[in-house]
Amino acid sequence: MKGFAVYEFSLPFGFIEIGYDAEYIVSIQKSGCTAGMGKRTELTDRANLQIAEYLNGNRKEFDFPIRLVGTEFQMKVWEQLQLIPYGETRSYKEIAEMVGIPKAYRAVGMANNKNPIMIVVPCHRVIGSDGKMVGYGGGLDIKAALLKIEQRHR
Numbered sequence: 001m002k003g004f005a006v007y008e009f010s011l012p013f014g015f016i017e018i019g020y021d022a023e024y025i026v027s028i029q030k031s032g033c034t035a036g037m038g039k040r041t042e043l044t045d046r047a048n049l050q051i052a053e054y055l056n057g058n059r060k061e062f063d064f065p066i067r068l069v070g071t072e073f074q075m076k077v078w079e080q081l082q083l084i085p086y087g088e089t090r091s092y093k094e095i096a097e098m099v100g101i102p103k104a105y106r107a108v109g110m111a112n113n114k115n116p117i118m119i120v121v122p123c124h125r126v127i128g129s130d131g132k133m134v135g136y137g138g139g140l141d142i143k144a145a146l147l148k149i150e151q152r153h154r
Contacts, residue, residue: 007038009048012055013142018044019116024067027116030138053120057153058127060086062120066080070114073099077111084125088154089147091129 002024004019005110017038019027025047046064053059068078076099083098084090090098092105099108112123118138124146128134136143 005039005041007040007044008033009044009051011051013145016051016118018047020044020047021067024065025117025120026067026069028118028120029116030118030142047120048089054119055149057149061154065103066117066120067086068121070111070116073101073104073107074114076100076119077108078115081112081115081121081123081126084122087150089125089127092126095126105129113137116124122146125150 006017006019006027008015008017008031015031015033016030017027017029017033018025019029020041020043025043028047028051042065047062049154050059050062050064054062068075070078077095080095080098092108093102095108096102096105101107108126112126113135115121115123115137122126124136124138124143133140133143133147
């Protein structure tokens with residue numbers, strides 16, 4: 001998805017790119033760029049502040065406006081991800097069952113991979129059926145760190 005502006009912020013695990021339009025955050029992704037690139041707005045500052053609070057264990061939910069754009073299946077998966085409580089995990093298989101297609105766990109993994117708003121749409125809370133951490137667009141080290149933060153501050 002393009003047609004939106006971005007601003008880069010620095011976090012403990014590196015840089016993130018926050019994509020936004022006039023009303024919504026439309027993407028939050030790990031970035032290899034430098035903090036301060038792009039145009040900073042009240043909305044990007046709000047999102048960055050809330051993500052920083054989350055990483056410090058002081059926030060469990062986000063209240064800035066987001067807009068997700070994806071296929072019908074992706075939207076169903078992302079909706080289910082947002083229902084996973086802070087500090088808990090679900091398996092890809094459980095998410096597939098929740099969207100009504102029990103054998104679509106690989107497709108759930110692909111939808112997770114396409115999640116445009118990391119952390120806020122918590123795809124990091126999805127793990128393998130055996131309890132192991134598998135797949136995360138930001139890297140497994142970040143996934144482990146996010147889950148550890150949530151476990152510590154439940």
